Amino acid sequence: MFRIAVPNKGSLSEPASQMLVEAGYRQRRDGRELVVPDEANDVEFFFLRPRDIAVYVGSGTVDVGITGRDLLLDSGVAAVEHRPLGFARSTFRFAAPAGEVSSLEQVNGKRVATSYDVLVGRYLADRGISAEVVHLDGAVESSVQLGIADVVADVVETGTTLRAAGLEVFGEPILRSEAVLIQPAGRDVSPALAVLDRRLQGVLVARRYVLMDYDVPVEHVEQAVAITPGLESPTISPLHDGRWVAVRSMVLRADTNRVMDELYDVGARAIIVTSIHASRI
Ligand SMILES: Nc1ncnc2c1ncn2[C@@H]1O[C@H](COP(=O)(O)OP(=O)(O)OP(=O)(O)O)[C@@H](O)[C@H]1O
Ligand SMILES: O=P(O)(O)OC[C@H]1O[C@H](OP(=O)(O)OP(=O)(O)O)[C@H](O)[C@@H]1O
């Protein structure tokens, strides 16, 4: 059976399982289940620590996994990103007490606390910066105040945790991360992975797009279609009143109201928006 590793804890866990449920898979009912067979779909889910998922996938004992790009890169194993999944977005950044450090060069000779030693060590080495990397398991932001580091390198989403610790980011982001689907390096895309991937893509599209239906006078259809070009090409159906046509098109969810206003302005009426429950593109 095709083996899929899913994060069992942390920021990635719930959205990953949610996405798999939307893609039609069985997920665990209680947080202590370690393995969930999904016979109907011929797959088996292994709930593992997000940091370990790259290790399992890299060794080839599980076929694919969901983890963070930052965790994949930090693992240094022979696994590769197959597809970004659009959740658990974060940046990975250096930070120091407000006003104390403003450029990467100033990290030279300092102590850098992080949970991502490989990632940070490589980043510094590639830029010719020599610093002592101090490994911590988490709550890295407290390390400066507690005197074991001068600088931190950590995951930043809203920046709330950094601010609470009196720290400020400096330098370019080391990395932009999000949840990713990974597979062993050098392995072909199996038919089973292709199915999983299409299903996950289907969820992403259903989340990103809505269906928009509207009626528009024939003489304005070209203007309207230019506003809603759709993914391939919108569907146009004749109406009983031959002076009008009905148009159906996919529109980015985030653009919904702007697009409706623009359509109204070119003469479209009866504009209706529907959520997409599932899709296969
Ligand atoms: N606040 C956050 N927003 C978005 N992504 C985050 C956030 N915190 C961690 N991540 C992402 O989650 C993954 C880290 O997994 P990890 O197991 O450390 O989860 P966690 O959310 O930090 O949970 P915990 O530290 O409680 O185990 C990384 O890919 C990281 O980028
Ligand atoms: O920018 P923010 O929105 O504040 O989010 C970033 C924080 O979230 C994560 O911490 P987590 O709660 O996982 O604790 P940890 O440091 O123990 O992993 C991450 O390690 C940062 O500390």
Ligand SMILES: [Mg+2]
């Ligand atoms: Mg954490």
